[in-house]
Amino acid sequence: PPPALSLTGTFVLSVFTAVLGSLEFGYNIGVINAPQKMIEQDYNATWLQRYGEPIPSGTLTSLWSLSVAIFSIGGMLSAFCLGFVSEWLGRRKAMLINNLFAFIGGSLMALSKLCRSFEMMILGRFIIGAYCGLASGLTPMYVGEIAPTSLRGALGTLHQLAIVTGILIAQILGLEVLLGSQELWPVLLGLTVVPTVLQMSFLPFCPESPRFLYIVRCQEHQAKRGLRRLTGRQEVGDMLAEMKEEKRKMEMERKVSILELFRSPLYRQPIIISILLQLSQQLSGINAIFYYSTSIFIKAGVQSPVYATIGAGVINCAFTVVSLFLIERMGRRTLHMLGLGGMCICAVIMTMALALLDSVPWMSYICMLSIFGFVAFFEVGPGPIPWFFVAELFSQGPRPAAMAVAGFSNWTANFIIGMGFQYVADLCGPYVFLIFAVLLLFFLIFTFFRVPETRGKTFDQIAANFNERSVGGMMDMDMDMDLDKPSTELDYLGEESIN
Structure with missing residues (x-):
């Protein structure tokens, strides 16, 4: 039997860094609810400045619904590209590049009040939705692939824990006494770039998924090196043998498209x-x-x-x-x-x-x-x-x-x-x-x-x-x-x- 598992610093850092994407996903689900009235007042002020009359209530409802719902549309579209992106770039590089969406989306939302543009707010929500769509697939995929079988379920739950923690942080910061005020709501929305900066800083120190390297890219040497870093063991033959068996079976099946699944x-x-x-x-x-x-x-x-x-x-x-x-x-x-x-x-x-x-x-x-x-x-x-x-x-x-x-x-x-x-x-x-x-x-x-x-x-x-x-x-x-x-x-x- 393999020796008892010890959680290495690299493994802990890799899991923590990956679930920062889930934290940001949760934050963006929860952040929009508290400042709704303030944002609607700003939409009205923008409309008044542009057209010299208050915004019609039907138009305001439509703009607000769009601001909330376009987040899901961004997520739907990017989630559908997940398979291609994760295979083309690899799990780690895909997470790294995905952060550009979060950075652009967060910046657009934070600057929308200053620029008097509800279009910037809506576009920012769409782009941050696209980030979350990829993050919601990349995080469990990466964590599931680097986790040992005995810990896979518990570590898989961390994705959801990070989501709900993000929602809770957004709810607390959205209180009017904190950042949910007329002046500070752009800061509340812009804070989404903080986990982005952290994840971009830590990802270069995390190994690529050894399972991806060995089975998809056929890079046995790099996969071994990643396994050694993640497990702290020099002898990783048993894990490699499991991957070899999976790769052997996989080579017997054709490349699977979405249509093929059905x-x-x-x-x-x-x-x-x-x-x-x-x-x-x-x-x-x-x-x-x-x-x-x-x-x-x-x-x-x-x-x-x-x-x-x-x-x-x-x-x-x-x-x-x-x-x-x-x-x-x-x-x-x-x-x-x-x-x-x-x-x-x-x-x-x-x-x-x-x-x-x-x-x-x-x-x-x-x-x-x-x-x-x-x-x-x-x-x-x-x-x-x-x-x-x-x-x-x-x-x-x-x-x-x-x-x-x-x-x-x-x-x-x-x-x-x-x-x-x-x-x-x-x-x-x-x-x-x-x-x-x-x-x-x-x-x-x-x-x-x-x-x-x-x-x-x-x-x-x-x-x-x-x-x-x-x-x-x-x-x-x-x-x-x-x-x-x-x-x-x-x-x-x-x-x-x-x-």
Whole structure:
């Protein structure tokens, strides 16, 4: 057996540097909410200066919606390019160059007030969205590839922990007494360049992913050197042997395009699982809570809704840490199901509490507790797990294309919720969360029947499981469902849970 793992300085620095991208992603999700009224006042002042009349309310609503939603459009487009960019530049260089987007986007937003230009603000949000789209795929890909099998789940959770920490920092700094004031909101938006500068400073000291160097670039010497730096061990033959086996299997399969993922029976099931896991994260209703938490808390009769929102942010971070410790003990599938089930129950309780609020005043406390519970269960499962599960379900060949498809699905669902929730909420009133409860129940049933457990398995073993199933499935069809050799989905999941 390989010697006990020791966390080297290089390994810690590499993981920390990579997740700075996730921190910035979270910061840009959370930063736009607090200063909304101030930014709208500036849009009005700009319009008044240009056209000599106040901005029409419909135009202001459209400009504000565009400022929020264009972030997701930037993310959707860049997430789709992830496979090509990560293969062409490599994981580390792609992260380094991606920082240019963050720097340009942050600078445009910070200078938009000074230049009296809402166009600069909207363009800045689009460019920072493009940065986040790439970062949301590059971070889990790089961390997943440099992490040892025993730590891959826990380290994969760090991506989500950094996102929620970024959201919380943005919420706190967005308080009016800090940077959420009329004068200082451009500083609040411009602060996004701080993690960028840090990441650009540290990345040259981090090794490229040895898995990428050996399997994609065929650079065995550099891969060995990277492994030695990351592990602190001179003898890295066992790790190289695992990569060799993965490379050998990969060379037997053709280069995988995005279309191939859906056409090939080998990849069809894992890509469908990947897409639905991403949808289970975004369509769970969590973004509805974060985008509109202040108005939900006002409806529930909370005195200081902004502090209640920050309270939800603190719970968000705390339970991501809980997930970090549970993920290698309980497994990905179990935690994901626990999170989905808990959220479903909280959504039903929240609906009842909101419906009874007018007649039973103390329901406001039940409403708050159910929101906090909803957020806590999200961070136990659907928050962190979909991001790195995709990297685990695919071998090196199809992984970049799969990450691109999964990222695109995530951003598209994010955009739909961001644009559509307010209209649906106005239509359904307090019963809007019943829609999310039904979706959560569907995702729970899907996870139970279709999603395998990946804890403690190498990338190669996970890919081999799907290969066996698809080959087994084709053989069964050829043999006209031979009864001597049953190979059902439930048998497989039974074996997985025993494992």
